[in-house]
Every structure is written in structure tokens, then in C-alpha cells.
Amino acid sequence: xxxxxxxxxxxxxxxxxxxxxxxxxxxxxxxxxxxxxxxxxxxxxxxxxxxxxxxxxxxxxxxxxxxxxxxxxxxxxxxxxxxxxxxxxxxxxxxxxxxxxxxxxxxxxxxxxxxxxxxxxxxxxxxxxxxxxxxxxxxxxxxxxxxxxxxxxxxxxxxxxxxxxxxxxxxxxxxxxxxxxxxxxxxxxxxxxxxxxxxxxxxxxxxxxxxxxxxxxxxxxxxxxxxxxxxxxxxxxxxxxxxxxxxxxxxxxxxxxxxxxxxxxxxxxxxxxxxxxxxxxxxxxxxxxxxxxxxxxxxxxxxxxxxxxxxxxxxxxxxxxxxxxxxxxxxxxxxxxxxxxxxxxxxxxxxxxxxxxxxxxxxxxxxxxxxxxxxxxxxxxxxxxxxxxxxxxxxxxxxxxxxxxxxxxxxxxxxxxxxxxxxxxxxxxxxxxxxxxxxxxxxxxxxxxxxxxxxxxxxxxxxxxxxxxxxxxxxxxxxxxxxxxxxxxxxxxxxxxxxxxxxxxxxxxxxxxxxxxxxxxxxxxxxxxxxxxxxxxxxxxxxxxxxxxxxxxxxxxxxxxxxxxxxxxxxxxxxxxxxxxxxxxxxxxxxxxxxxxxxxxxxxxxxxxxxxxxxxxxxxxxxxxxxxxxxxxxxxxxxxxxxxxxxxxxxxxxxxxxxxxxxxxxxxxxxxxxxxxxxxxxxxxxxxxxxxxxxxxxxxxxxxxxxxxxxxxxxxxxxxxxxxxxxxxxxxxxxxxxxxxxxxxxxxxxxxxxxxxxxxxxxxxxxxxx
Amino acid sequence: xxxxxxxxxxxxxxxxxxxxxxxxxxxxxxxxxxxxxxxxxxxxxxxxxxxxxxxxxxxxxxxxxxxxxxxxxxxxxxxxxxxxxxxxxxxxxxxxxxxxxxxxxxxxxxxxxxxxxxxxxxxxxxxxxxxxxxxxxxxxxxxxxxxxxxxxxxxxxxxxxxxxxxxxxxxxxxxxxxxxxxxxxxxxxxxxxxxxxxx
Numbered sequence: 001x002x003x004x005x006x007x008x009x010x011x012x013x014x015x016x017x018x019x020x021x022x023x024x025x026x027x028x029x030x031x032x033x034x035x036x037x038x039x040x041x042x043x044x045x046x047x048x049x050x051x052x053x054x055x056x057x058x059x060x061x062x063x064x065x066x067x068x069x070x071x072x073x074x075x076x077x078x079x080x081x082x083x084x085x086x087x088x089x090x091x092x093x094x095x096x097x098x099x100x101x102x103x104x105x106x107x108x109x110x111x112x113x114x115x116x117x118x119x120x121x122x123x124x125x126x127x128x129x130x131x132x133x134x135x136x137x138x139x140x141x142x143x144x145x146x147x148x149x150x151x152x153x154x155x156x157x158x159x160x161x162x163x164x165x166x167x168x169x170x171x172x173x174x175x176x177x178x179x180x181x182x183x184x185x186x187x188x189x190x191x192x193x194x195x196x197x198x199x200x201x202x203x204x205x206x207x208x209x210x211x212x213x214x215x216x217x218x219x220x221x222x223x224x225x226x227x228x229x230x231x232x233x234x235x236x237x238x239x240x241x242x243x244x245x246x247x248x249x250x251x252x253x254x255x256x257x258x259x260x261x262x263x264x265x266x267x268x269x270x271x272x273x274x275x276x277x278x279x280x281x282x283x284x285x286x287x288x289x290x291x292x293x294x295x296x297x298x299x300x301x302x303x304x305x306x307x308x309x310x311x312x313x314x315x316x317x318x319x320x321x322x323x324x325x326x327x328x329x330x331x332x333x334x335x336x337x338x339x340x341x342x343x344x345x346x347x348x349x350x351x352x353x354x355x356x357x358x359x360x361x362x363x364x365x366x367x368x369x370x371x372x373x374x375x376x377x378x379x380x381x382x383x384x385x386x387x388x389x390x391x392x393x394x395x396x397x398x399x400x401x402x403x404x405x406x407x408x409x410x411x412x413x414x415x416x417x418x419x420x421x422x423x424x425x426x427x428x429x430x431x432x433x434x435x436x437x438x439x440x441x442x443x444x445x446x447x448x449x450x451x452x453x454x455x456x457x458x459x460x461x462x463x464x465x466x467x468x469x470x471x472x473x474x475x476x477x478x479x480x481x482x483x484x485x486x487x488x489x490x491x492x493x494x495x496x497x498x499x500x501x502x503x504x505x506x507x508x509x510x511x512x513x514x515x516x517x518x519x520x521x522x523x524x525x526x527x528x529x530x531x532x533x534x535x536x537x538x539x540x541x542x543x544x545x546x547x548x549x550x551x552x553x554x555x556x557x558x559x560x561x562x563x564x565x566x567x568x569x570x571x572x573x574x575x576x577x578x579x580x581x582x583x584x585x586x587x588x589x590x591x592x593x594x595x596x597x598x599x600x601x602x603x604x605x606x607x608x609x610x611x612x613x614x615x616x617x618x619x620x621x622x623x624x625x626x627x628x629x630x631x632x633x634x635x636x637x638x639x640x641x642x643x644x645x646x647x648x649x650x651x652x653x654x655x656x657x658x659x660x661x662x663x664x665x666x667x668x669x670x671x672x673x674x675x676x677x678x679x680x681x682x683x684x685x686x687x688x689x690x691x692x693x694x695x696x697x698x699x700x701x702x703x704x705x706x707x708x709x710x711x712x713x714x715x716x717x718x719x720x721x722x723x724x725x726x727x728x729x730x731x732x733x734x735x736x737x738x739x740x741x742x743x744x745x746x747x748x749x750x751x752x753x754x755x756x757x758x759x760x761x762x763x764x765x766x767x768x769x770x
Numbered sequence: 771x772x773x774x775x776x777x778x779x780x781x782x783x784x785x786x787x788x789x790x791x792x793x794x795x796x797x798x799x800x801x802x803x804x805x806x807x808x809x810x811x812x813x814x815x816x817x818x819x820x821x822x823x824x825x826x827x828x829x830x831x832x833x834x835x836x837x838x839x840x841x842x843x844x845x846x847x848x849x850x851x852x853x854x855x856x857x858x859x860x861x862x863x864x865x866x867x868x869x870x871x872x873x874x875x876x877x878x879x880x881x882x883x884x885x886x887x888x889x890x891x892x893x894x895x896x897x898x899x900x901x902x903x904x905x906x907x908x909x910x911x912x913x914x915x916x917x918x919x920x921x922x923x924x925x926x927x928x929x930x931x932x933x934x935x936x937x938x939x940x941x942x943x944x945x946x947x948x949x950x951x952x953x954x955x956x957x958x959x960x961x962x963x964x965x966x967x968x969x
Contacts, residue, residue, distance in 0.1 A: 070795060073902045083903040088791040215784035219905035226782055226907055230921045244784035244816050626786040640791050660813065681814050 044072055045506040048493065049087040050148065050486040051629045053370030054078060054198075054220050055495035056087050057568070060094075060487055060506040068094040068487055068507050077568050078198065078495065084219035086629055089638045093485055094507065098469050098637050100482035100739055101512040107478065109458070115740055118514070118522075121479050125437075126526040128462040128478070129165065132435040139415070142169035142424050142433045146440035147177060147370075147378030150491025150503065152541035153516045154374065155389060155548070156533075157439060158382025161415075163407055163532050164524040168415035169433055171385040173441040174378040175421040179712040180342025181332070181368035182379065187343070187601055188350045189585070190592030191553050192391060193376060193498035194367030195359065196329065197571065197583040202227045203363030206325035208236045208318070210349060211260065211335020211718070215244030216626035218333075218369050218496075234321055238263065239335060240621055241651070241689060242682035251317060254684055256309040257619040258608035258719035260336045263315065264348035265603060266304030268355055269296040270319035277323070278357025285359075285589050288600035292351050295602045307605065309684065323356035327363035334371060334623070338717040342709040344603040354598050360586030370496040372630065377494030380554045380572075381545055385418035389545065390552030406548050407532060420713035422447060422706055425456035435462040439516060440483075444472035445631035448715040449670050449706035450696050466516055471633040472695045475737040483516045484509045491538045492564065497583065499571045500556065502564035517541060550575070553592050608719045609707035610669065616721035619687040620668060622700040623718075632693035636736060647733045648698050650675040651682075651689040656724060665727040666690065668703040668720050674727040688724060692717070697731045773847070774913050776822055776887070776901055777926055779944035783908035785809065785818030789900035796899045797890055799852070804874065804885040805900055820909060822900060823872045823885035824930075825850045825940030832937075833864035833873055833884070841882070848940045849889055853882040869932050914942075923947060927954045 044059035057076020060068050071091045073081035093099075103121035104113040132140050143165060145157035154172065161170035182192040189195070201207060201224035214221050222245060229235060237246035238253045238260070246252040255263050271277055272293060282289045301315040322328045330353050336345040350366060358364040370376045382389040382403075389406075392399035394417045404411045419427065425447060427433040436457075447453045457463060457476050464479040465471070474480045488509040494500050509515070514522075517535055524533035535541045539561060549572075550557035558574035559581075570581035590596035610616070627644040628635040635641045650664050658664055658677040665674045666688065675690065675698060683689055692700035705720040785807065793803040806821040826832060831850045834842035841857035842864060844850050853864070853873075860880025864873045873884040888898030896902070897911035904910075910917055918924055928942040931954070945954055 073899075079905075081902050082905045083788060083792070084786055084905050085788045085791040088788060088795060088903060215786065215906075219784060219786045219788065222782075222784060222906040227920075242816060244786075244818070247816055248781055626784070640794060644787050644790075654813070679813055680816075682816050 045504055046074060047487065047504045047506060048076075048501050049083070049373070050090055050503075051086045051373055052218055053373060053375050053496040054218050055373060055493055055499070055501050056083055056220050057501075058083060058087060060091055062506050066507055078499070078501075079220045080223070082220045082223055085627055085641060085644060086635060087220075089635075089640050091487070092638045093468075093634050094487045096469075096637060098736070098738070099485075099510060099513070100468055100470060100480060101510050102482060104470075104480040104739060105478065109476065109478070113480070113740055121481065122522055122526060125464050125479050126523060128435055129527065132462060133165075133167075136434055138166045139168050139418075140433060141165055141167050141435040142418075142427075142437075143167065144421060144424065144436065144438045144441055144443070145170070145172035145378070145383045147172055147174035147372035147375045148440055148486075149374060149378065149516065150486075150489070150493060150538060151374060151377040151381055151500075152491045152538045152545060153439075153520075154378045154383040155381040155545045156517060156520050156535070156541055158387075158389065159407065160520050160524055160533070162382075163409055164527045164529040166413065166415065168418035169385070169424055169427075170383065170418055171421045171424060172378055172383040173421065173443070173446060174372060174375050175384070175713060176446055176715060176717075177334070177371045177375045178337055178368050179379070179384075180337035180339070180709055180714045181346045183343045183712040184346030184350060184601075185368070188347060188354075188591075188599055190599075191585065192379075193572075193585070194496055195585045196365035196367055197497045197499070198224050200363050200365060200584065201225060201329060201331075202231075204228050204233050204325075204327050204329045205363065206234045206236070206321050206328040208238070208322050208328065208330040209245060209249075210238040210264075210330060210332040211337070211345075212331060212333035212369055213239065213241075213243040213245065213335070213623055214331075214333075214369070217371065217624050219626060221369065234325070236318055236321055238318075240619070240684050240687045251314065251321065253310050253314050253318065256307075256684065257621045257687060258339060259308040259605065260339070260345040261341060261348040261603050262299060262304050262307040262605035263310070264345070264352055265296045265299040265605065266301050266308075266315050267319045267322070268292070268348070268352050269299045269304075270301055270316045271323040271352065271355055272296065274316070274319055274323070276319065277355045281357035281359075282355065286354055286598040286600050287595070288602070289355070291602050292355070292600045295604065296351075299605075309686065322352065322358075325358075327361060328353075328356065328358045329364060330358075330366045331369055333369045335718060337368070338714060339719065340609045340707045340709050340716040341606055342714045343711045344605075347601045348603045351600050351603065354600055359598070360584065360589065362584070365584070365586075367496065373495075374493040376496060376498055377492065377500065380494065381549065385420060390549035391554035392552060403548065406544075409532070420708065422708055422715055423713065425453055428456035428460045431459060434460060436460050437464045437466075438473060438477075439466040442471040442473045442631035442633045444476065445633070445693070445695050445699055445701065447706070448701050448704040448717060450699055450702045451671060452706055453701075454696075466519060467633070468513070469633055469637060470737045470739040471631065472737065480739075481519050482513045483519060484513055488513070489515050489517075489538060490561075492542065492559075494572070495569075497571060499569040499581075499583070500559050500564065501569040502561060609716055610705045610720040612721045616668065616723050617686070618722045618724065619684075620666065620703060620720050620722035621687055621689050621718050622692045622704060623689065625691045625693065628691070628693035630693065632695075633736070636693065645691075648675055648691050648694045648700070649678045650724070651678045651680060652724060653683050653685040653687075654679050654681060655685045658724075658726070663727040663730045665725045666703060666722055667725065668705070668722045670705065671702040673698050673702050674729065674731045676730050688722060694733050698733050774892075774911065775825070776898065776941045777910040777912075777914075777917050777944055778820060778822070778941065779908050779910065780817070780819045781908075781944065781946075782906040783818045783820055784906055785816060786905060788903050788905055789820050789822075789909055792899040792903040793885070796888055798886060798888070799883050802874070802876075802883060804852075804872075804883060806871065820900070821870060821872065822898075822909070822941060823850060823887070824870050824937075825887060826869075826937055827940050828938040832867040832869065836863045836867040838863060845889075849887045849892075850884075851886045851889065852884045855881055858882050869930070869935070869937055929954070931955055
């Protein structure tokens with residue numbers, strides 16, 4: 001309701017502002033007497049954005065009827081009122097007409113869905129679980145969770161798989177996010193999280209951003225980068241593309257995709273050569289330095305320059321800027337992690353930080369920026385195939401015993417480690433896994449090598465999916481359970497700083513919709529595990545999660561809902577309710593390894609898995625746009641975001657001979673697709689880029705390779721061999737699937753993607769003027 | 771010079787369009803954005819530039835001066851309001867008069883709309899929606915002193931030339947410290963004439 005509708009004139013004179021009203025920066029948020037909060041019966045529910053790992057605080061505006069209808073900035077520590085376009089538009093999905101409001105079911109994939117009762121959908125699912133497990137064994141049924149779920153739900157997913165389904169096959173889509181960084185951090189430091197809070201960026205003298213398009217993927221983080229630069233910090237960006245954050249960096253190193261570890265080994269070589277190592281720190285706090293020193297000796301800048309396709313001088317310059325700074329930080333993301341050597345890439349950056357002594361101080365350290373909202377928390381409590389709650393190893397007998405005691409099950413009944421998300425698809429192809437439940441994930445868009453993924457899912461005898469929109473993956477299922485969006489439930493997430501924040505419920509779910517917690521517990525009850533799944537709400541799950549994490553590295557015991565409400569977030573480990581949390585790690589020089597040391601690891605560079613040949617001479621790399629989130633199942637339904645970036649494109653250098661908007665066929669060993677060209681000098685001549693938020697036939701993952709890092713099992717999204725050639729016409733992006741009784745893209749709130757204008761590739765065109 | 775106003779810093783803009791989305795959320799024209807985002811070096815760089823109403827001071831609001839219906843109010847504190855819906859005839863004179871290309875016309879409703887500096891928020895001491903959410907600070911709301919407290923030594927300009935015409939504005943723009951010229955050239959470079967690329 002507008003001011004005029006409320007019968008109040010617009011205040012045309014600032015003198016009508018209430019006495020004492022101050023600048024918003026120190027007003028602590030929205031004034032209590034803000035006009036429409038009082039006059040329209042509107043309430044502001046404090047919560048956080050549902051999307052990326054920054055977890056910006058926001059208010060959801062709720063009308064007098066209890067419906068979410070808007071967003072208001074919130075002066076939270078993380079974002080200080082800032083929001084990106086995804087955060088601003090997120091509220092629109094809460095009451096979106098595409099919401100699923102009834103369970104959908106079919107017995108065969110060639111039948112249409114029909115709306116059924118919850119009873120029928122649950123009964124059919126349980127009967128299929130029993131049939132498949134009865135015929136082929138418990139491990140023939142798998143479970144795939146999601147890192148957009150609250151931590152309570154990720155805890156339940158892991159427990160449900162091991163206790164109710166009794167299968168070892170459980171994994172989650174955070175596997176596609178930052179598990180390389182997690183693996184590297186565990187190896188080096190014995191703890192799986194970023195070392196410093198975002199606020200430390202403001203104290204740093206040199207910031208190294210590697211493989212992270214911060215401007216588009218984590219826009220609100222840029223305020224920290226620019227804040228540091230305002231006080232004189234230098235900024236180094238390592239990325240094959242001139243991203244918005246690279247554009248104004250002091251040094252942009254546009255290295256060839258898949259060469260990160262060669263580059264960082266060489267930078268460390270130069271650090272040694274320049275005498276910039278912190279030998280005292282290394283001697284006191286690190287092991288393995290001598291082996292690392294010997295290894296990087298084989299990476300002189302001349303060699304790395306050839307591998308990486310960058311000038312030799314830039315390598316030396318990075319060494320001097322980073323290691324020569326008093327306090328320097330390195331932040332990285334999927335650009336270095338999405339590789340068949342993702343763990344090595346992260347370790348090479350850690351080696352650089354440690355050798356330069358930039359660890360564990362305000363303004364000095366490292367961090368990985370999680371992609372999904374709960375990418376960090378999503379694996380902490382047992383949703384990942386090899387982890388139990390509290391980050392315990394499922395292969396460690398003591399850890400198994402501890403969890404079995406908490407869960408009240410016999411240790412012999414606790415399954416062993418399962419396989420990773422991509423491996424589970426291969427197992428479905430081989431009929432080793434015959435049934436699957438997916439919870440809030442969309443592998444049809446998010447997994448590499450689409451043809452393999454579709455084949456794997458089509459081969460599965462039974463597939464059920466939890467979601468609130470009918471995603472491309474849900475459209476393949478036999479049963480779809482309509483579940484709540486984030487604003488209809490409460491729970492916690494851990495952001496990229498490992499700061500646990502609480503999301504609050506802003507409205508009741510639509511009739512017919514249940515929480516994920518309810519559905520999981522109901523399935524468990526029907527599978528005979530009711531006594532282990534007596535959870536009426538998120539709070540009751542969180543209380544068990546706290547206990548299950550107590551005493552581990554990922555200690556949540558001291559975190560309570562009440563404390564989160566009061567503080568705006570607490571970083572784990574937090575062992576007791578008086579503990580303030582641990583925003584910065586290693587301040588005392590000790591890591592979480594038993595010897596307290598940093599375990600530096602030797603890294604050797606290997607070429608990417610997909611070899612370049614005359615037929616496939618270019619590097620294809622993939623990534624995000626600022627308007628869309630991951631598989632786009634949510635953001636491709638929100639009108640403003642669709643208008644902002646309606647369809648994918650292929651970014652090519654002018655030297656490849658295309659004009660803006662030309663149809664370009666991109667071909668790899670997995671497939672081909674035709675996209676409009678975005679011709680720009682902001683990319684390497686030997687590299688092409690495709691954003692990945694859209695489904696087949698224009699999904700980037702039609703082209704990408706399903707090679708995995710041998711340790712983290714993360715797919716190599718960021719590099720594969722490709723060629724480009726002129727094409728006749730552009731492939732059409734299909735509209736999202738529509739559920740029975742639902743209307744896709746209503747005119748009032750969203751709009752269908754328009755055909756591409758002939759000369760203005762989306763997302764980079766000049767905005768229309770009247 | 772200026773009081774509390776918007777400062778535009780193109781160097782910080784990442785082209786995310788959070789300002790565009792936030793402007794749509796503003797209560798006075800909910801659902802429509804009054805912000806333009808331009809990509810002045812498309813094909814060479816990812817540089818981007820948000821434009822809000824510059825709230826012209828001298829000459830005062832060319833859009834208001836040419837309005838035949840006297841629909842555009844300029845408040846005492848220099849805010850050029852969007853056209854009064856009871857007066858606006860949708861003639862688009864304001865669109866043609868504006869040197870920055872800001873006002874928009876809803877052709878169906880025959881009404882003009884433009885940025886009014888979120889008067890419903892600024893009157894209460896809040897920042898406009900666009901500057902509140904801007905994740906990078908490319909849009910900053912406050913005084914020059916507040917801006918300089920955060921960004922020491924920052925240089926701004928609030929005077930622009932269009933050919934031989936100079937316009938002073940209420941909204942200011944951050945300019946490179948080593949290229950402070952007064953006034954700064956307004957408008958975008960001409961890239962095409964009669965369909966011919968003249969870059």
C-alpha cells in the first residue's frame with residue numbers, strides 16, 4: 001500500500017522527519033515510527049537471504065494478512081543494509097504462483113503427473129523403498145541433500161539415510177560447491193572453514209582474490225574489498241576473465257583456466273627468491289615446509305608463465321605485493337576449486353599464505369567463499385557421504401561409536417562411507433543404485449555432462465524429489481513432495497565465515513505444503529524408525545544437533561536460538577553457552593591437528609583432464625551471473641532477474657572473428673549447443689565462457705566434463721577443451737516445467753524470457769530508455 | 771557545496787543492478803525502476819554506470835521548466851519530484867528536455883515517472899533504496915564530508931557540460947583524483963550515427 005493509499009500525504013518537507021532521526025548509517029536500521037510500518041499493519045520479520053554464502057541480513061515485509069509482500073534492508077553486521085538483486089527479489093518466490101501445493105505422483109515416467117494426497121505419495125514412496133531395498137539391498141537406495149537447506153534439515157538428511165534408510169549412499173550438492181577447499185583446509189589446518197571473518201578484509205593491506213567473481217557471485221562482499229582499498233590496501237585478482245572486481249584491481253592476472261597450482265607454486269618460488277618468507281613463523285608453526293620449498297623450486301616464473309599464459313613479471317609482482325605486505329589475505333572460490341586438482345589448487349594458495357606468515361592475525365589469513373547459503377553448514381553435520389555430525393569421520397571407529405550412542409543405534413547398523421554425488425549418478429547408470437530421493441537440489445542443471453546425468457536418472461527405477469518449484473530434476477521424478485520455502489520455517493545456516501545465523505519464519509506455508517522436517521520424519525515413521533525421528537519442529541532438531549556436535553571441531557553446543565537472536569550470529573567452534581564463538585582461527589598459532597601445527601602439503605601441477613587438440617583448441621570455463629542463483633530453479637522464475645539476464649550466452653574474444661549476437665556453436669567431447677556471442681576483450685583469446693544457470697539444450701553442463709578431483713570428488717566445471725564455430729540459429733531455452741494447476745510466469749510478477757535482441761547479448765546491454 | 775545527496779561512483783559499480791531492483795521496491799512507484807544502468811565500454815570492458823535523476827539545480831530542473839502542465843514540483847531542498855499524476859498529460863516534454871535521459875513515460879497510462887530521491891525515505895532520515903542496498907557503495911547517500919570520511923581524498927563533480935551548456939546538479943559524481951576537471955563532460959560518448967559505428 002502506498003502512502004497516498006493509506007490516506008497520508010507525502011511529507012514534502014524534511015522538517016516533518018521525527019526529531020532525532022539520524023542518518024541511516026547510525027540509525028541502527030528502520031526507525032520504529034517509520035510510516036508504513038505503523039499505518040498499514042505491516043510487520044518486518046528479521047531474517048537472512050536464502051541464496052549465497054554471504055547470508056545478508058534482511059527484513060521480510062509481512063502484510064496484515066500474514067503474507068510476505070516485500071523486502072526492507074536490515075542493518076546486520078554482515079551486510080550493513082546492502083543487498084544484491086537476488087536478495088532484493090528473493091521474497092517474490094514465497095507466494096509465487098509456480099509454487100507446488102500438492103504432492104505429484106506417477107507410476108511411470110511416460111505418464112503425466114497427477115495431484116495426490118500426502119498419504120498416497122508417502123505410501124507409494126515407502127513401498128518403492130521397501131521393494132528396491134528388499135530386492136537389491138539397502139545400498140540400492142540413495143539420498144541426495146542440498147546445501148540450501150537449514151543445518152537442522154541437513155542433519156536430518158544424514159540421520160535419515162543412515163538410521164531410517166540404512167544406506168551408505170547419501171551425499172549433497174555442496175559436493176559441487178566448495179569441498180575442494182574443505183579438503184585442503186582439513187589437510188593443512190585440521191579444520192574445515194575459512195580462517196577469518198569478512199571484517200578482517202577491512203584491516204588488510206593486500207587482498208588476493210583467486211578464481212572468485214566476487215562482484216557477481218558475492219556482490220555484498222565487495223563493500224569489504226573497497227573498504228580496505230579506501231585505506232590503501234592493494235587488490236590482486238587472478239581470473240581468466242576481466243570480472244567486475246578485476247576491472248579496477250591493482251593487478252589482474254588473467255591466467256589460463258586449469259593452471260592455478262602452477263601459478264601459485266611459481267608465486268611461492270618468487271617469494272622464496274625475493275627473501276620474503278617468514279622463516280620464524282614457519283619454524284614455529286608449520287611442518288612440511290622444506291618439501292614444499294623443494295617442490296616450488298621447480299616452478300620458476302619463466303616456466304609458470306608458459307603454462308599459465310601470463311607475463312613472468314606478473315608472477316614476481318604478485319609475490320612482492322602479497323608477501324611484502326604487512327597483512328595480506330587470500331580469498332578464493334569455485335574458480336580454483338572446480339578442478340580435477342581442486343584440492344591441490346587450494347593447498348597451493350594456503351602454502352603461499354603460510355610461507356608469507358599471513359595466518360591468524362587481524363587482516364591476515366585466508367578464506368573460501370561458499371556458493372550456497374549453507375554450503376558451509378550443509379556438510380558439518382552428516383549430510384556428506386563420509387561425514388557424521390560434528391564433522392566426524394564415518395570411517396573413524398571412535399567417531400562412529402560416539403554418534404551411535406547419541407542416535408541410540410547399534411554400531412554394526414551404521415553404514416560405511418558412501419560415494420559422491422557424481423559417482424552416485426554413474427552407479428544409477430550401472431543399476432547399482434536403483435532408487436533415489438533428492439531434497440532441494442537440481443542435478444539436471446547442476447551436474448556436469450548432462451547426457452550422463454539424464455541417463456543415470458532415467459535408469460533409476462524410482463525417484464522422488466522434495467522441492468517448492470517443479471525443477472528440471474523434479475520433472476523427471478515419480479513423486480514430488482511440495483515443501484516450504486525458507487521464509488516459512490526457522491533454522492540456522494553457517495555463512496562463508498562459519499558464522500551461524502538464524503532464519504526466522506515470516507509466514508505460514510500454503511495449504512498442502514509441509515516442511516522438509518515433517519516429510520523426512522513421516523517417511524522415517526513409515527520405515528519403522530519413529531522413535532529416532534520425533535522432531536515436531538526445527539528447534540527440536542537443533543537441540544539434538546547441538547548435543548551431537550559437542551566436543552568436536554565443529555562444536556555448536558554453545559549456540560542457541562536465543563543467543564543467535566541476540567547476537568546476529570556466532571562463529572563456531574562455540575563449546576559452551578558463555579563462549580563468544582571463534583570468528584578468527586589460529587590466533588594462538590595452534591591449528592586443529594593434534595600437534596597444533598600447519599601441515600603444509602606438496603603440490604604438483606597437472607594439466608586438466610580434457611586434453612587440448614587441434615579439434616578442441618580452446619578452454620571452456622563456466623560460472624555465474626549476478627542475477628541468477630545456481631541451477632536457476634528459483635531465480636529463473638523471478639521477473640526482474642529474468643529480465644536482467646534472460647538467457648545464456650557464450651563470451652568470446654574478438655580475435656575469434658564473431659560479432660555480438662552471432663549464433664556460435666560451442667562443441668566439446670560431450671556435446672554441442674548454439675548460443676549468442678558476447679564479444680568482449682574482457683576474456684582471454686584462448687578461452688570461452690558460458691554461464692551455467694539454464695537447463696538443456698543450452699545448459700553449460702551439456703558441454704562440461706565429469707572428471708572429478710580424486711580427493712574431494714568435485715567435478716571439473718572450470719575447464720574443458722572446446723571449439724567454436726559459426727552456426728545458423730540460436731538454441732532456444734525451454735521454459736521451466738509447469739506443474740498441474742500451476743501457472744508459469746504470471747504477468748503480474750514475472751515475465752517470460754524474451755527472444756534475444758539481435759545485437760545486445762543479455763546482461764551487458766544498455767538499459768532501455770523511454 | 772551540496773547537502774545530503776547521492777554520490778555516484780562508477781569506479782565501484784559492478785553492474786549488478788541491485789539499485790534497479792531496489793528502485794522497483796520503492797513505495798512511490800512500486801514495480802517500476804527509475805534507474806538506468808549503462809555499459810559505456812561494452813565489448814572492451816565490463817564497466818557499468820548507474821544513473822539516477824541528477825536533480826538539476828542550475829538551470830533548475832529543465833524537465834520541470836518545459837512541463838506544459840506544471841506537473842513537476844521542485845521542493846525547497848532541491849528534490850525534483852516525479853510528475854504529479856493529477857496534472858501529468860504524458861506529453862514527454864520532460865523526457866526530451868532532460869540532459870541525462872532520466873524521466874520515463876508510461877505510454878499506456880500517459881504518465882511520467884522519475885526518481886524523486888526516495889522522498890518518502892529521505893524525509894525520515896533514511897537513504898534512498900538504491901543507495902541503501904548498493905553492495906559496493908557505487909551509490910552513496912550522505913554529505914560530502916561523510917563520503918570523504920569513508921573515502922579519504924575522494925574527488926567529486928556536480929557540474930556537467932553538454933556542448934556549450936553547463937548544468938549544475940544536486941546529485942554528484944565521483945571523478946578520478948588525477949583528472950579533476952570542472953565541469954566534467956556529460957552524456958555518453960556517441961557510438962553510432964545513422965546506423966554507422968563511429969567509435
